[in-house]
Amino acid sequence: MKIVMMARNPDLYSHRRLKEAAEALGHELVTVNTLRCYMNIASRRPEMYYNGEKLTGFDAVIPRIGASITFYGLAVLRQFEMMGVYPLNESVAIGRSRDKLRSTQLLARDGIGLPVTTFAHDPKMTEEVLRTAGGAPVVIKLLEGTQGIGVVLADTERSAKSVIEAFRGANVNILVQEFIKEAGGTDIRALVVGGKVIAAMKRTGAEGEFRSNLHRGGSAAAIKISPEERSTAIRAAKSMGLNVCGVDMLRSNHGPVVMEVNSSPGLEGVEKATGIDVAGKIITFLAKNAEVGKTKTKGRG
Numbered sequence: 001m002k003i004v005m006m007a008r009n010p011d012l013y014s015h016r017r018l019k020e021a022a023e024a025l026g027h028e029l030v031t032v033n034t035l036r037c038y039m040n041i042a043s044r045r046p047e048m049y050y051n052g053e054k055l056t057g058f059d060a061v062i063p064r065i066g067a068s069i070t071f072y073g074l075a076v077l078r079q080f081e082m083m084g085v086y087p088l089n090e091s092v093a094i095g096r097s098r099d100k101l102r103s104t105q106l107l108a109r110d111g112i113g114l115p116v117t118t119f120a121h122d123p124k125m126t127e128e129v130l131r132t133a134g135g136a137p138v139v140i141k142l143l144e145g146t147q148g149i150g151v152v153l154a155d156t157e158r159s160a161k162s163v164i165e166a167f168r169g170a171n172v173n174i175l176v177q178e179f180i181k182e183a184g185g186t187d188i189r190a191l192v193v194g195g196k197v198i199a200a201m202k203r204t205g206a207e208g209e210f211r212s213n214l215h216r217g218g219s220a221a222a223i224k225i226s227p228e229e230r231s232t233a234i235r236a237a238k239s240m241g242l243n244v245c246g247v248d249m250l251r252s253n254h255g256p257v258v259m260e261v262n263s264s265p266g267l268e269g270v271e272k273a274t275g276i277d278v279a280g281k282i283i284t285f286l287a288k289n290a291e292v293g294k295t296k297t298k299g300r301g
């Protein structure tokens with residue numbers, strides 16, 4: 001199989017591992033810098049170019065689109081889809097997962113456990129929004145944050161109001177969420193590949209930090225998850241339409257609640273914590289499923 005991986009930095013752990021795993025399984029993997037791909041959006045014969053050469057003959061594409069280049073990255077991926085290249089995750093599904101409001105609505109529609117989550121446009125609604133979220137403490141999140149940046153815990157009504165006003169004043173969209181205190185600064189990341197949980201870890205925030213992100217100094221360890229957590233992760237992946245994703249959950253006293261679904265999960269934390277060859281399982285899934293022209297949406301939807 002001939003695979004193209006869209007990634008800006010081929011030296012990142014995850015990208016190195018995917019290439020190694022592909023080669024170990026006898027496939028060819030070419031990494032292209034997403035921002036240097038350019039396309040000819042011609043009717044019926046879509047083309048992709050890279051460094052002056054036409055990219056052809058690929059069976060599958062692995063999109064590793066950083067949050068800061070979602071717009072262009074998804075356009076490049078759609079182009080590959082139009083060319084009939086099988087995407088590890090479809091552009092439409094990635095687009096859904098990048099927007100916390102949209103993805104939370106999709107998960108809610110499918111009855112998946114969530115923290116109480118509220119959203120309003122008008123800052124005049126602040127008091128009602130806070131009341132609906134159950135009152136302080138609440139978690140306030142930028143709609144398109146990542147690595148825990150833009151996630152704020154407001155302990156009191158007063159601080160919640162000023163944080164909401166500050167974000168709204170800066171004209172950014174936010175979610176206001178019930179704070180799951182009983183999670184104790186620990187979350188669960190379940191890696192779903194092809195409808196199965198293949199690895200799971202728990203991440204615990206640094207001392208005095210409610211955010212468990214590894215980028216914020218959290219630490220990771222392997223964990224055995226419950227059947228309910230497993231099925232929640234699988235259902236979340238399905239409702240987003242992602243073949244491969246990291247589902248982040250909190251253990252609340254009303255069962256597992258999903259915080260978000262990441263479409264380009266990092267492999268370093270989870271492989272090192274669990275010793276599982278996640279990259280190999282991803283490539284194996286791809287080899288089993290990639291067929292030219294099999295992509296359902298061709299970037300539509």
Ligand SMILES: Nc1ncnc2c1ncn2[C@@H]1O[C@H](COP(=O)(O)OP(=O)(O)OP(=O)(O)O)[C@@H](O)[C@H]1O
Pocket residue numbers: 115139141145146147148149150151177178179180181183185186187210211212213248250259260262
């Ligand atoms: N409602 C909540 N209750 C308790 N803790 C929360 C809540 N929401 C988020 N957290 C904590 O904050 C962390 C960051 O939140 P979240 O995952 O939503 O943000 P992010 O910036 O998108 O991070 P990521 O890099 O994982 O995409 C979570 O991993 C979790 O530990």
Ligand SMILES: [Mg+2]
Pocket residue numbers: 145146147260262
């Ligand atoms: Mg996120």
Ligand SMILES: [Mg+2]
Pocket residue numbers: 148248259260
């Ligand atoms: Mg997260």
